[in-house]
Amino acid sequence: MGLLSACFGGNGTTAATAIKTAPVLNTLTLSVDSGPTGASGAINHAYVSLRICLPGSQTQCANIDHVLLDTGSAGLRLVRSVLAAQSLALSVETDAQGHAIEECVSFGGGQTWGPVGVADVSMAGETAAKLPIQIMDDTLAGAPPPPTCGANGTLIDGVSGFNANGVLGVGVFAQDCGDMCVNAGAPLPVYYGCTNAGVCSAENVALTAQVTNPVALFATDNNGIVIRLPNLQNANGDASVTGELIFGINTQSDNALPATGLTVLGADTHGDFTATYNGNPLVLPALLDSGTDSFAFDDPTIAVCASGAFVGYYCPAVAPQSVYVISSGVGVNNAGSTVNFAIADPNTFVASAAAFADLAGGGGSTNFTFGMPFFYGRTIYVGIDQRAAGAYTGPFYAY
Amino acid sequence: MISRTCKCALFLLVAGLNPLALGRAHAGLGGDSASVQDDGADLHGVVSYEIGSGYSVQEITAESGMRVREFLDENGRVFAVTWSGPVLPDLRRLLGERFAEYAAALAALKNPGLRRSVRVAMPDLVVESAGHLRAYVGRAYLPVLVPSGFSLPDLR
Numbered sequence: 001m002g003l004l005s006a007c008f009g010g011n012g013t014t015a016a017t018a019i020k021t022a023p024v025l026n027t028l029t030l031s032v033d034s035g036p037t038g039a040s041g042a043i044n045h046a047y048v049s050l051r052i053c054l055p056g057s058q059t060q061c062a063n064i065d066h067v068l069l070d071t072g073s074a075g076l077r078l079v080r081s082v083l084a085a086q087s088l089a090l091s092v093e094t095d096a097q098g099h100a101i102e103e104c105v106s107f108g109g110g111q112t113w114g115p116v117g118v119a120d121v122s123m124a125g126e127t128a129a130k131l132p133i134q135i136m137d138d139t140l141a142g143a144p145p146p147p148t149c150g151a152n153g154t155l156i157d158g159v160s161g162f163n164a165n166g167v168l169g170v171g172v173f174a175q176d177c178g179d180m181c182v183n184a185g186a187p188l189p190v191y192y193g194c195t196n197a198g199v200c201s202a203e204n205v206a207l208t209a210q211v212t213n214p215v216a217l218f219a220t221d222n223n224g225i226v227i228r229l230p231n232l233q234n235a236n237g238d239a240s241v242t243g244e245l246i247f248g249i250n251t252q253s254d255n256a257l258p259a260t261g262l263t264v265l266g267a268d269t270h271g272d273f274t275a276t277y278n279g280n281p282l283v284l285p286a287l288l289d290s291g292t293d294s295f296a297f298d299d300p301t302i303a304v305c306a307s308g309a310f311v312g313y314y315c316p317a318v319a320p321q322s323v324y325v326i327s328s329g330v331g332v333n334n335a336g337s338t339v340n341f342a343i344a345d346p347n348t349f350v351a352s353a354a355a356f357a358d359l360a361g362g363g364g365s366t367n368f369t370f371g372m373p374f375f376y377g378r379t380i381y382v383g384i385d386q387r388a389a390g391a392y393t394g395p396f397y398a399y
Numbered sequence: 400m401i402s403r404t405c406k407c408a409l410f411l412l413v414a415g416l417n418p419l420a421l422g423r424a425h426a427g428l429g430g431d432s433a434s435v436q437d438d439g440a441d442l443h444g445v446v447s448y449e450i451g452s453g454y455s456v457q458e459i460t461a462e463s464g465m466r467v468r469e470f471l472d473e474n475g476r477v478f479a480v481t482w483s484g485p486v487l488p489d490l491r492r493l494l495g496e497r498f499a500e501y502a503a504a505l506a507a508l509k510n511p512g513l514r515r516s517v518r519v520a521m522p523d524l525v526v527e528s529a530g531h532l533r534a535y536v537g538r539a540y541l542p543v544l545v546p547s548g549f550s551l552p553d554l555r
Contacts, residue, residue: 043510072515072531106487106535108528109505109514148489154502162512177532180485185462188486190532270485270534282552285534289515296516298527304520312508362508363516364527366536366555 023252025125026221030229032241032372034354035163036066042163044293044355044372046229048245050168051122052078052088055130062086066165069245070291071227071382071397072369073169075176075211076121077105077112077134079158080141082165090117092142093132093209099193102142102200103134103211104149105176108364110156112136113145116191121214126247128217132209136166143194146202167291170225170245172271172395173385174216175207182207216384221248223387224394226255227290231377236344237353241376249381249389257381257390257398266333267395275327275368284368286327288380288397292371295341296363299323302343304361310346314361319345323360325368333396341373427495428524428539430477451553453546454478467493470540470554478544479554483536487528494539497524501539 028048035042046069053061064082083090092115093101101116114137121128135142138158145155159165169176177190182204191210192200215222229243250257265273267287275286277297284297294313305315314321320342328336344358357376363369374380383394392398447458457469465484469477482488491498504519504526516529528537538554545551 041510068513070513074532105532107513107515107531108517109508109512111487148491154505156512163510164512167513171531173533180463180533188463190486271531272534285530285536287531291513292515293510296514296529298518310509362514362518364518364529364537365552366527366538367516367529369516369529 024220026247026252027254028124028245028247030069030227030243030245032229032243032355033239034352036159036165039159039163042354044359045163046227046243046290046372046375047164048123048168050076052083052133053120053122054088054090055118055120057120060088062088064165067168068162068164068166068291069227070167070169070289071171071225071380072287072289072291073105073107073167073176074171074173074213074216075134075169076131076166076214077114077136077169077211078166079136079138079162080114081138082159083135084139090119090133090135092117092135095193095203095205097193099195100142101205101209102137102192102194103190104145104192105134105190110154110161111145111150112157113149113155114157115142115194116209116211123214123245124247126215126218126221128212128214131214131217132211134211143192143198143200146189146192146200148189168214169211170213170215170382171287172267172382172397174213175210176212177205177210178207181205181210213384215247216387218247221251221255222384223251223389224249224381224383227375227380227382229375229378232355232357234350234353235357236348237350238355239353241355249383257392262381262398263327263335263337264333264392264396264398265327265329265335265337266331267397268330271395273327273329273397275325277325277368278323282365284366286325286368286370288370288374288382288399290372290375290380292369293359294362294371295325295343295360295373296369296371297325297360297367298363298365302361305346308347309351310349310359312362313346313359314343315345315347316343319343319348320358325370327370329396333392339370339374427492428477428480428497429541429544430495431475452548454549468555472544472546476544478546479538479540481536481538481554483534485533485535487530487535490528494526497539497541500524501526 034040047066049065114135136157187202191205194200226246272285343360381398383396385395470479526539
């Protein structure tokens with residue numbers, strides 16, 4: 001009797017047992033390495049692996065590695081031939097006319113084209129169900145791209161073009177295009193309805209059908225992400241770096257916002273904050289962009305590498321060259337912050353390494369992009385538009 | 400001789416249609432000044448025109464928010480174009496004959512995939528293209544044609 005009392009509580013009654021739900025596993029390994037098999041040579045590319053299934057299925061699935069982490073865009077994009085190699089054929093969204101919905105998305109280096117498919121995508125313990133994703137149509141199994149999308153050789157749809165099997169866009173928006181693609185008087189050349197004959201016309205698409213940031217569709221931990229990467233062991237080149245992608249901001253003990261020392265940069269309706277570079281008064285749109293491999297900006301006083309593995313990046317005559325950038329948030333979170341960084345001479349870099357700390361260059365004069373070098377040795381937060389994260393509301397970047 | 404109302408070659412640029420098919424000349428880099436004509440209510444764009452020292456600027460703004468500026472020298476040749484807007488404009492049209500050179504330069508970049516800010520600089524063509532959905536911005540110019548005394552930072 002005494003023993004039973006000890007088990008059930010001193011007075012013999014059953015102690016109420018709170019059913020404690022274990023927190024959802026929300027951390028994913030983030031790996032900076034040289035890229036997927038057959039398309040290596042990547043620099044400052046951070047990759048994750050994910051699981052993709054036909055909606056509702058637990059068996060018709062594929063594990064995809066080397067998906068590029070991209071805080072500068074929203075939405076998951078996977079190369080068609082990678083899906084086909086694992087025998088995964090997603091059904092394609094159709095519009096009210098029964099036409100396949102396809103999409104053209106532009107970036108500085110080119111454009112990507114392909115149909116919008118639907119899948120269940122899981123990372124760690126989180127799942128985005130019926131997630132619209134872009135299938136980058138490297139085999140052109142669907143409609144051909146319209147003339148404005150990648151004509152004359154600027155179409156990039158394959159693994160070698162990205163050094164990745166796909167792109168995981170986990171930026172500050174829930175959909176890649178948003179309201180401007182929903183009810184424009186003249187539909188923007190982003191989403192298209194394509195007939196069976198392969199004739200495509202630009203059209204408006206509802207938010208729920210647009211390519212969507214998977215985090216936005218998680219049941220929990222869905223207000224943004226945290227990225228943690230260590231400093232490089234050798235700033236001039238590590239073969240690989242391992243960090244964490246954490247889902248949710250201030251939703252679990254592992255993604256709490258720090259009480260002090262946080263710089264929060266509110267983003268505008270386009271997803272940009274602002275920056276001025278090295279004393280130049282010109283105000284530039286800026287973002288924290290893990291999809292960019294360097295500090296990308298224009299400084300005509302710094303020499304550009306004319307040849308070699310880093311042609312096009314900066315080769316400062318006296319290296320390392322110290323510069324600074326002052327960033328400013330937009331809206332409520334508009335504190336300014338000065339970031340000092342160094343530009344190394346890439347000719348001193350370790351050949352065939354995959355991560356470099358002080359790489360700069362390759363960018364134009366119209367923007368300032370904080371690429372992967374900014375992420376090393378930092379904890380970076382990316383808050384989704386209109387979602388609360390602690391005392392803050394997205395869209396914001398923070399570190 | 401520049402009409403104040405544009406029935407926008409620019410709208411057609413954005414929508415991917417071919418203004419040439421409608422019998423309208425189009426100005427791209429290195430080309431002559433566009434002749435813009437009224438043609439009806441289904442184009443959404445307004446042209447404005449300003450004159451600087453030794454150059455002039457045609458600015459076309461569309462309802463979508465796309466804004467394109469074409470910079471012309473005293474001979475009426477387009478020596479520069481700038482753009483900003485929610486989507487990338489059709490660079491084949493804006494860069495005209497120079498597009499192939501630009502595409503080749505992109506293809507020669509190390510790690511071209513997902514470049515969010517690009518600068519390709521050849522002696523006869525410089526193109527800077529940056530941004531993402533909701534906000535693209537860029538400029539392109541022909542160094543040889545830039546009027547002396549023109550300040551490149553003014554290319555916005």
